Amino acid sequence: MTQAPPREYFEFFGLAPALSLDAADLQKRFYELSRKWHPDRFSARPPEEQQIALDATATLNDAYRTLRDPVRRAEYVLTRNGFPIGEQRTKDVPPELLEEVFELNMALEELRSGDSGVRPQLESAREHFLSLRAAVDGELEELFRSHDSGGGETVLSAIRGVLNRRRYIENLVREVEKALGARATA
Amino acid sequence: MAYSNKVLDHYNNPRNVGSMDKNDPDVGTGMVGAPECGDVMKLQVKVNPATGIIEDAKFKTFGCGSAIASSSLATEMLKGRTVDEALSIKNTEIVNELALPPVKIHCSVLAEDAIKAAITDYKEKSASRTNATVA
Numbered sequence: 512m513t514q515a516p517p518r519e520y521f522e523f524f525g526l527a528p529a530l531s532l533d534a535a536d537l538q539k540r541f542y543e544l545s546r547k548w549h550p551d552r553f554s555a556r557p558p559e560e561q562q563i564a565l566d567a568t569a570t571l572n573d574a575y576r577t578l579r580d581p582v583r584r585a586e587y588v589l590t591r592n593g594f595p596i597g598e599q600r601t602k603d604v605p606p607e608l609l610e611e612v613f614e615l616n617m618a619l620e621e622l623r624s625g626d627s628g629v630r631p632q633l634e635s636a637r638e639h640f641l642s643l644r645a646a647v648d649g650e651l652e653e654l655f656r657s658h659d660s661g662g663g664e665t666v667l668s669a670i671r672g673v674l675n676r677r678r679y680i681e682n683l684v685r686e687v688e689k690a691l692g693a694r695a696t697a
Numbered sequence: 698m699a700y701s702n703k704v705l706d707h708y709n710n711p712r713n714v715g716s717m718d719k720n721d722p723d724v725g726t727g728m729v730g731a732p733e734c735g736d737v738m739k740l741q742v743k744v745n746p747a748t749g750i751i752e753d754a755k756f757k758t759f760g761c762g763s764a765i766a767s768s769s770l771a772t773e774m775l776k777g778r779t780v781d782e783a784l785s786i787k788n789t790e791i792v793n794e795l796a797l798p799p800v801k802i803h804c805s806v807l808a809e810d811a812i813k814a815a816i817t818d819y820k821e822k823s824a825s826r827t828n829a830t831v832a
Contacts, residue, residue, distance in 0.1 A: 681735065
C-alpha cells in the first residue's frame, strides 16, 4: 500500500530545513519525485492510492515553487518558526526605512508626472532600486548561512526585517518599470 | 473589482493630500507602513495649541486604493476634534464607513496607527516645548 508523503516541503524533498540550498540538486530531486508520484503510474491502482498520488503531485508542485525561490523559501521557514508576515504591525518596520521608502516614492511620483524628457532619470532610478535589491539579496544570502549554522531566533528575526525591506524595494522596482513601460508605448 | 463607491470616491478624489512642515511645533507627523503589502502612509495634524483642537490634517499614501481611501477618510475625521478625541478613533469606524472587505481591514488598521503616531509625535513635541519653557 502506498503511503502519503510528508506534507512538510523540506521533508518531502528529503532535505534538512536549510535556507541555503543547491538549485541544481533541488531540481534533480523535483524531477525524480515528479516521476515517482506521476498520477499515470497509479492508473491501475486502487482509488485511494490514486488520490494519494494526486495530492502528492499537488504538494510537490507547491513545494518546488516555494523552495526554489529564495524569498518564498525564507517566508516559508519564517512562518513555520513563528515569524509570519501577516500579523505584524507598524512597529516592526524601522522608521528610517519608512522615511527612505517615502522619499523614493515621492521622487518616483515626480518623475512619473514629467514628460518624456524624464526617461533617463527613470532609468537611473530603476538602476538605483535594482542595486538596492541586489544589496538586500546579498544580505539575505549571508543571513541564510548564519541560519543554517544554528543562528536561531535572532537570525530569523533579522531575516524578517530584511524581507520586509525587500518587499518595499520590490514595489519601487515594479512602479518604476510600470512608469517606463507606459512611456515606451506612448 | 470589489471596491465600494465610497472607497472609489476617496481614491479618485482624495481629500487633504499634501504635507505640512514637520518642524512646525504645532504639527504632529505619523509615518507608518505595512510590510505585507509594501504600503507607506504619512499623516500629519496641525493642532491649535491653545484649544488642543486639530485644525488641519494632511496625508500622503503610497499603496492600494483602500489604503489611500482609509487615510483620506482619516484626515476628514480628524479635523475639528481634540487630540484626545482623535486618539479614540478606531479602525472599525473606517471599515464601516468605507465598507471595507475583510482582506482590506489592515488598511484601516494602518490609518489608525498613523493617527496615533501623528498625535503621539505632536504630544511629545508640545511636552518638550513646555519643559523647555520651564527650564
